[in-house]
Amino acid sequence: MKLTPRISFYEASARQRVAGILDPGSFREILPPTEQRISPHLGMFGAPVAFDDGVVAGEGTLDGKEVYIFAQEGKFRGGSLGEVHAAKITGLLRRAAIRKPAAVIGLFDSGGVRLEEANAGEIGSTEIMRAILEVQRAGVPVIGLLGGSCGCFGGSGITSSCCDALIASEEARLSVSGPEVIETVMGVEAFDSHDRALVWRTTGGKNRFLFGKVVTLVDDHIPAFRAAASALIKPSEPLTVASLRAERARLAKRIDEYGSCTDARQIWQKMGLDADRVPDMTAAELTAAKPA
Amino acid sequence: MELPILLDQLFPEGHRVAVDDWLVSGEATLGGQPVAVLGSTNHVFIGIRESLALSGKLLDIVEKRPGIPIIMLVDNNGQRMALDEELLVLPEYIAHLLRAQQLARNNGHKLIAVVYGNSIAGGFIAFGMLADRIVSVPGAETSVMKLEAIARVTKMPLEKLQDLAKQVSVFAPGCENFFRMGGLHEMWTDDFSNRLQKILAEDDAQDTRAALGNERGGRKAAQAVIDEVRG
Amino acid sequence: MSSPDKVARRKEKLDRVAKVFGPSKVIPAERTVEFLELILSPGDRVVHEGDNQKQGDFLAEKLAQVDPKKVNGLKLAVSCIGLPEHLDLFENGIAEVVDFAYAGPQGGRLAELVGNGTVKIGAVHTYVELYARYFAELRPDVACLVAIDADAEGNLYTGSNTEETPALVEATAFGGGIVVVQANKLTDNLRRVDIPGEWVDFVIESPKPFHLEALFTKDPALLDETRILMAMMAMKAIYQKYLPKVLNHGVGFNTAAIELLLPTYGEELGLKGKACTHWALNPHPTMIPAIESGFVEAIACIGGEVGMEDYVASKPDIFPLGRDGSLRSNRFYGQMAGHFADMFVGATLQIDPFGNSSTVTADRLAGFGGAPNFGAENRARRHLSEAFLRAGAEAHAGEYMPQGRKLVVQMVETFQGANNPTFVERLEAWDAMKTAGFAVPPVMIYGDDVSHIVTEEGVANLLLCRTMEEREQAVRGVAGFTPVGLKRDHAMVANLRDRGIIQRAEDLGIRKSDVSRDRLAARNIHDLVRWSGGLYNPPSRFRNW
Structure with a gap:
C-alpha cells in the first residue's frame, strides 16, 4: 500500500502553517521577528528568547476573504503563553474587533502558561479570552485549528474552547490539565501519561470531534485544515440566554449520558461506534460514522 | 476570610445568601439597590459539574434580574484534575461558563470578583479573572503553580526561584504579585462595602489590566505590544 | 558443576521433585520457590532465558526468593542482564558468577556491584559465543526458559519470539541438565510444537505473560x-x-x-x-x-x-x-x-x-x-x-x-x-x-x-x-x-x-536542500500502520491516535 503524500500540520513550524492556510503571498505579519519583541522575563532565568516570543500574528486572505491569523510556535518553549506572546494575540483580536475582518483564525500549539512568566501568562491568557468574547460580540468569528505537536493545554486549552468553532486532526490534543500534570498531582493510577493511546483517546482530536467541540475532523494535512477553515467562515452567533441555555442543556446531557465513563472506549461504545475501530479510522471514515 | 464574615462586611444592609455544599448564591442590598451574589466556597475544585452549576445561576440572574450587578465570590483550589473530567472536554465547560459571564456583561450586568479564599490556575480563570473588576480581601491566595512545582518542571533550583521571587512579580504566587501584574484591580483591607459601591460606580467595563500591570511595573511589555498590534 | 556424575545428580534431583510433587511435569506456580530449591544444588550453573526482547521474569523473580542457606554459589548465565532480579541473586547471596552478553538496563547497577565485589564476571560475550559455550565448557545444570504455550507433556509453542530457546534447550537437555519452562498458558491445543516435550522436564504456568520489550520499534x-x-x-x-x-x-x-x-x-x-x-x-x-x-x-x-x-x-x-x-x-x-x-x-x-x-x-x-x-x-x-x-x-x-x-x-x-x-x-x-x-x-x-x-x-x-x-x-x-x-x-x-x-x-x-523529512516514506508510527494496510498494531506507548 502506498501512502498519499501529506503536508503535515503537526510537523510544520508556525510560519509554515500560516503560509499553508492563507492564500499564497497574502500574509502580512505584524511585529515580525525583525521588530524583536522578546520576553522581558526569560533572560533572568538564563533561558533563550525568541524574536517573536513564540507566536506569529498578522493578516492575509483565505480564498479571497480577509482574515486575521495568529499561530503559536510549539518549537519555542512549548508554544507557552508568556507576557508578550499573549499580548500579541490580544492585540490582534482587538484589532479585529475594530476593523472586522471576515474571521480570526487561531493556530494553537501550546502546553499552556509559560511557568517562568506564570502570572503574566495566566493574566494574559484571560485577556485573550476576553478579547475573543468581545470580537465575537462584534460579529467576527474566531476559528481555532488544533493539531500541533505540543497539543493545546492549560490556558490555551480554555482559550481555544472559547472559539466559535474548532478544526482538529486526530493528532490534536485538547484539555485543561495535561496528562503529565494529572499524573504528577493525582498519581499514575489517575492518569498514566506514558500510555500514549490512552492520552490520545482521552484528549485527542477524535474524542473532541465526537463530542462536537471540534466541528471538523481533518487528516494531518495543511490543505485539509485550510479548506475546513474556509468553509467555516460565517458571522459569529450572538450570545443569548436561549443559545446558552441550549449549550448548557447539551453539556448537561453529556454528563447524564457519559458522566460515569472512565475511558473513551466506553463512550464510543455508548455512541454506537465500534470502539476498537475508532482509533484506526480516517477523518473521513469517522465523520461518516459519527452519530447525528 | 470566612464567608459569613465577608458577607456581613460586604453587605451590612442585609443579604439573603444560601450555601449549598460549595455553591454560594443569593441576593444582597448595597446602597439600597439589589445585587446578585454568586460564588463558591470550601476551596472547591472547578470541574464540569461546578461549571454548569455556576452557569445555570448566571443565566437565571440574566433572565430574571436584568442588569443588576453580580458580585462573584471567589474561592477555589483550581480546576478539577481528573481523567474523567477531561474525557468529557472540561475546557468546553469552562468556556461555557466564560460565555455565560460575557452574556451577562453584554446585557449590562457589572461583574465584580471578590477573591476571599484560594484562587488557583484554571479555577480562577473559570470564575473570577474574566470579571470587569477583580479585587482581593485579606486571606485571599492567588497562584498559578507553586514554586516547588515550577522548579520541578523548569528544572531550576528552588533556591534560585525563591530568590528571584523576592525581586520580581512575574511568576511567584501571592496577591501582591498578581496586583503588581494588573491581575487584581484593588487589594482591600477594610471598608469593603463602601469600596464595593465605589467600584460599582465606575463606568468602565473595558479590560484595563495590561495598563495597570504597566503602571505598577509588574508587566511593562504587554500594553505596548497590545497597542502596537491593535494599531 | 559439570562433574562426571552429572547424570546421577540429575536423577537424584528428579526423584526429589517426584517425591514432593508427584509424577506430573506441571508444577503449580505458587510452589515455584520450593520446587526450585529441590532442583538447584550449590554451585550449579543456571541458564536463565532472557535477552534484550523477552525475559523469563516470573522464574527470575522466584529464583531470587530461594533460601541462600539451601541454594548458593550459583553460576548464572544469561544473554541479557535485563531484570533487577538477576542482580538481586547476587545481593541475596544466591549466585556468585555471571556470564552474559548484554546488560543494557542494568548496566549501571552491574558496574557498581562488580566494583564492590558482589558480582564476579565470567566473561562478556557475543550472543552466539555464549550459546556455543553452553555446548562446550559452560554446560547448564538447570535452564529456566520461556514459552508462550505449553502442554502437560512439556511440548512448547515459542512462536514469534522463539529467539534463543532452541539453543538453550538443546544445550541443557542433551547435556545432562534439567529444563524448566515458564509458559504464559497451559493448553492441550498447541498451535505448533517449537520444542518437543521430551526435552522439557517441567512447566509452570506463570501468573502473567512474560515481559516482551518492543526494542526494535523506532518512531x-x-x-x-x-x-x-x-x-x-x-x-x-x-x-x-x-x-x-x-x-x-x-x-x-x-x-x-x-x-x-x-x-x-x-x-x-x-x-x-x-x-x-x-x-x-x-x-x-x-x-x-x-x-x-x-x-x-x-x-x-x-x-x-x-x-x-x-x-x-x-x-x-x-x-x-x-x-x-x-x-x-x-x-x-x-x-x-x-x-x-x-x-x-x-x-x-x-x-x-x-x-x-x-x-x-x-x-x-x-x-x-x-x-x-x-x-x-x-x-x-x-x-x-x-x-x-x-x-x-x-x-x-x-x-x-x-x-x-x-x-x-x-x-x-x-x-x-x-x-x-x-x-x-x-x-x-x-x-x-x-x-x-x-x-x-x-x-x-x-x-x-x-x-x-x-x-x-x-x-x-x-x-x-x-x-x-x-x-x-x-x-x-x-x-x-x-x-x-x-x-x-x-x-x-x-x-x-x-x-x-x-x-x-x-x-x-548531496545538497543541504535535498535533506528533508519529506523524503521519509513514513513520518510517524501511524504512517507505518497505513503502509501495512492496518496490519501493524503498535504498542500503546507508540501511538498518538
Missing part, C-alpha cells in the same frame, strides 16, 4: 534532518557503491532512517533489486515501507517484534513462518546469517582515533549483544558476492592473496549529547577493564574490522587507508567538533578527501 517522528543527512550519505557512499545484498541493521535510529529512505532515495539511487534484498533482522516496523515497495525478498528473523505479528503473518514469502502461519525466529541462526552477510550497519557510544568502539563506559557495563558478531570481519567466509569482492578489492589491493571483505559500518553522530563526544582519545573501556578486573579492555568492534564510519560530517572509508596514521586521520576527519576531530592534521585530511577516503555531503552531490 519515524523522532528522525531529524541530521539523521536523514547521514542516512543519505551512507546510502550514496556505501549502499550504492558496493550494492550489498545481504545485510544486517542495528537497533538505532540511524539505520531506521535508511530503512525509511529505501523506497524514496533508495529507489532514486537504483538500489531496488540490486541491493538490500536479504536481511538478518528483527521485523522492524520501519521496514514495512521497503517491504511494501518490493525491496525485500527475505528476512531471517533473530527475534520477533511486538505488534508486528499480523503483518509478518501476511508475508509468508518474506518472513520465516510455521505451518500454523506464525513467525518463528531463531537468534542463533539469525546471528549466524548476519555474521555471513555482506554488510553490518550499527552504532556505538564511543569510538577512538583508531576506529575501536565500545558501548562500555566507566559507569555502565552495557555489554555488546550481537554487534561483535555482526560487526566482525568474517575470516571464515568463503562464498562470494559483488559487495564482498568490491570491499575486498579495496582492502587488499596489491596483496599477494586476493580476498573478499565484509562491510562493517559504524554510523554515529559526533556527539551523543551536549558535552558528550562520541569520538574520544581513549575509550572508557580501559577504565572498565580495571574496575572489572579484565585482562583486556571490553571493545565491541575493533578498528581493523570497521570498513566505514559515517557521521554528520562525512563518510570515512577505512578500507582504503594503508597505514595506521591514515586510518587515524580518516577517523579524526569525520569526528566534527569533538576533541578528536579538532586534533586532525588538516593537510592529511585534505589529502584523504582528495583520494575519496573521506567524502563530505558535497563530494557525494
Whole structure:
C-alpha cells in the first residue's frame, strides 16, 4: 500500500502553517521577528528568547476573504503563553474587533502558561479570552485549528474552547490539565501519561470531534485544515440566554449520558461506534460514522 | 476570610445568601439597590459539574434580574484534575461558563470578583479573572503553580526561584504579585462595602489590566505590544 | 558443576521433585520457590532465558526468593542482564558468577556491584559465543526458559519470539541438565510444537505473560534532518557503491532512517533489486515501507517484534513462518546469517582515533549483544558476492592473496549529547577493564574490522587507508567538533578527501536542500500502520491516535 503524500500540520513550524492556510503571498505579519519583541522575563532565568516570543500574528486572505491569523510556535518553549506572546494575540483580536475582518483564525500549539512568566501568562491568557468574547460580540468569528505537536493545554486549552468553532486532526490534543500534570498531582493510577493511546483517546482530536467541540475532523494535512477553515467562515452567533441555555442543556446531557465513563472506549461504545475501530479510522471514515 | 464574615462586611444592609455544599448564591442590598451574589466556597475544585452549576445561576440572574450587578465570590483550589473530567472536554465547560459571564456583561450586568479564599490556575480563570473588576480581601491566595512545582518542571533550583521571587512579580504566587501584574484591580483591607459601591460606580467595563500591570511595573511589555498590534 | 556424575545428580534431583510433587511435569506456580530449591544444588550453573526482547521474569523473580542457606554459589548465565532480579541473586547471596552478553538496563547497577565485589564476571560475550559455550565448557545444570504455550507433556509453542530457546534447550537437555519452562498458558491445543516435550522436564504456568520489550520499534517522528543527512550519505557512499545484498541493521535510529529512505532515495539511487534484498533482522516496523515497495525478498528473523505479528503473518514469502502461519525466529541462526552477510550497519557510544568502539563506559557495563558478531570481519567466509569482492578489492589491493571483505559500518553522530563526544582519545573501556578486573579492555568492534564510519560530517572509508596514521586521520576527519576531530592534521585530511577516503555531503552531490523529512516514506508510527494496510498494531506507548 502506498501512502498519499501529506503536508503535515503537526510537523510544520508556525510560519509554515500560516503560509499553508492563507492564500499564497497574502500574509502580512505584524511585529515580525525583525521588530524583536522578546520576553522581558526569560533572560533572568538564563533561558533563550525568541524574536517573536513564540507566536506569529498578522493578516492575509483565505480564498479571497480577509482574515486575521495568529499561530503559536510549539518549537519555542512549548508554544507557552508568556507576557508578550499573549499580548500579541490580544492585540490582534482587538484589532479585529475594530476593523472586522471576515474571521480570526487561531493556530494553537501550546502546553499552556509559560511557568517562568506564570502570572503574566495566566493574566494574559484571560485577556485573550476576553478579547475573543468581545470580537465575537462584534460579529467576527474566531476559528481555532488544533493539531500541533505540543497539543493545546492549560490556558490555551480554555482559550481555544472559547472559539466559535474548532478544526482538529486526530493528532490534536485538547484539555485543561495535561496528562503529565494529572499524573504528577493525582498519581499514575489517575492518569498514566506514558500510555500514549490512552492520552490520545482521552484528549485527542477524535474524542473532541465526537463530542462536537471540534466541528471538523481533518487528516494531518495543511490543505485539509485550510479548506475546513474556509468553509467555516460565517458571522459569529450572538450570545443569548436561549443559545446558552441550549449549550448548557447539551453539556448537561453529556454528563447524564457519559458522566460515569472512565475511558473513551466506553463512550464510543455508548455512541454506537465500534470502539476498537475508532482509533484506526480516517477523518473521513469517522465523520461518516459519527452519530447525528 | 470566612464567608459569613465577608458577607456581613460586604453587605451590612442585609443579604439573603444560601450555601449549598460549595455553591454560594443569593441576593444582597448595597446602597439600597439589589445585587446578585454568586460564588463558591470550601476551596472547591472547578470541574464540569461546578461549571454548569455556576452557569445555570448566571443565566437565571440574566433572565430574571436584568442588569443588576453580580458580585462573584471567589474561592477555589483550581480546576478539577481528573481523567474523567477531561474525557468529557472540561475546557468546553469552562468556556461555557466564560460565555455565560460575557452574556451577562453584554446585557449590562457589572461583574465584580471578590477573591476571599484560594484562587488557583484554571479555577480562577473559570470564575473570577474574566470579571470587569477583580479585587482581593485579606486571606485571599492567588497562584498559578507553586514554586516547588515550577522548579520541578523548569528544572531550576528552588533556591534560585525563591530568590528571584523576592525581586520580581512575574511568576511567584501571592496577591501582591498578581496586583503588581494588573491581575487584581484593588487589594482591600477594610471598608469593603463602601469600596464595593465605589467600584460599582465606575463606568468602565473595558479590560484595563495590561495598563495597570504597566503602571505598577509588574508587566511593562504587554500594553505596548497590545497597542502596537491593535494599531 | 559439570562433574562426571552429572547424570546421577540429575536423577537424584528428579526423584526429589517426584517425591514432593508427584509424577506430573506441571508444577503449580505458587510452589515455584520450593520446587526450585529441590532442583538447584550449590554451585550449579543456571541458564536463565532472557535477552534484550523477552525475559523469563516470573522464574527470575522466584529464583531470587530461594533460601541462600539451601541454594548458593550459583553460576548464572544469561544473554541479557535485563531484570533487577538477576542482580538481586547476587545481593541475596544466591549466585556468585555471571556470564552474559548484554546488560543494557542494568548496566549501571552491574558496574557498581562488580566494583564492590558482589558480582564476579565470567566473561562478556557475543550472543552466539555464549550459546556455543553452553555446548562446550559452560554446560547448564538447570535452564529456566520461556514459552508462550505449553502442554502437560512439556511440548512448547515459542512462536514469534522463539529467539534463543532452541539453543538453550538443546544445550541443557542433551547435556545432562534439567529444563524448566515458564509458559504464559497451559493448553492441550498447541498451535505448533517449537520444542518437543521430551526435552522439557517441567512447566509452570506463570501468573502473567512474560515481559516482551518492543526494542526494535523506532518512531519515524523522532528522525531529524541530521539523521536523514547521514542516512543519505551512507546510502550514496556505501549502499550504492558496493550494492550489498545481504545485510544486517542495528537497533538505532540511524539505520531506521535508511530503512525509511529505501523506497524514496533508495529507489532514486537504483538500489531496488540490486541491493538490500536479504536481511538478518528483527521485523522492524520501519521496514514495512521497503517491504511494501518490493525491496525485500527475505528476512531471517533473530527475534520477533511486538505488534508486528499480523503483518509478518501476511508475508509468508518474506518472513520465516510455521505451518500454523506464525513467525518463528531463531537468534542463533539469525546471528549466524548476519555474521555471513555482506554488510553490518550499527552504532556505538564511543569510538577512538583508531576506529575501536565500545558501548562500555566507566559507569555502565552495557555489554555488546550481537554487534561483535555482526560487526566482525568474517575470516571464515568463503562464498562470494559483488559487495564482498568490491570491499575486498579495496582492502587488499596489491596483496599477494586476493580476498573478499565484509562491510562493517559504524554510523554515529559526533556527539551523543551536549558535552558528550562520541569520538574520544581513549575509550572508557580501559577504565572498565580495571574496575572489572579484565585482562583486556571490553571493545565491541575493533578498528581493523570497521570498513566505514559515517557521521554528520562525512563518510570515512577505512578500507582504503594503508597505514595506521591514515586510518587515524580518516577517523579524526569525520569526528566534527569533538576533541578528536579538532586534533586532525588538516593537510592529511585534505589529502584523504582528495583520494575519496573521506567524502563530505558535497563530494557525494548531496545538497543541504535535498535533506528533508519529506523524503521519509513514513513520518510517524501511524504512517507505518497505513503502509501495512492496518496490519501493524503498535504498542500503546507508540501511538498518538
